[in-house]
Amino acid sequence: MTQSGMMPAITQQMQDCIEACMSCHSMCEETMSSCMQQGGQAQMQVMRALMDCSEATRMCADMMMRRSPMAGEMSMLCAKVCDMCAEAxxxxxxxxxxxxxxxxxxxxxxxxxxxxxxTM
Structure with a gap:
């Protein structure tokens, strides 16, 4: 909270990150559904990565939207989970x-x- 008691505004960088997180969350959910529809045994490592990424991106976006003081740390964790999912x-x-x-x-x-x- 700012000194006046109001939450700081969502910056363009935050908005871009929220949108990327929600897009990634949706894509992971769609991909899990696609894997299940294909039948056969989906690789468990891939499914776990998709589930972890879906949850992490949703949580990260939620934390940014409510201006959580932990949003920066969650963003770093989310990046790691997304990297792991991309690799899977x-x-x-x-x-x-x-x-x-x-x-x-x-x-x-x-x-x-x-x-x-x-830094990247």
Missing amino acids: CTSVPDDQQMMRCAEACRRCAETCRAMAGA
Whole structure:
């Protein structure tokens, strides 16, 4: 909170990060659904990475929207989870949904690192 008791405004950088997180969250959910529809045994490592990324990106966006003092640290963790998910998705290179998800994860990781003030 600022000294006047009002929450600080959401900056353009925060808005970009929130949007990237929500886009990545949606893409992970769609990719999990796609994996399940294909039948067969989806690779558990990939599914775990998708689940972790879906949850981390949603939580990160939520924390930024409510101006949590932990949002910067969550952004750094979110970037790591997104990197892990992108790597897991690229382990299935013949699946176009996985490749789209990997790209969304990379984009989100980049905006989260910028939001956290970390160098790339």
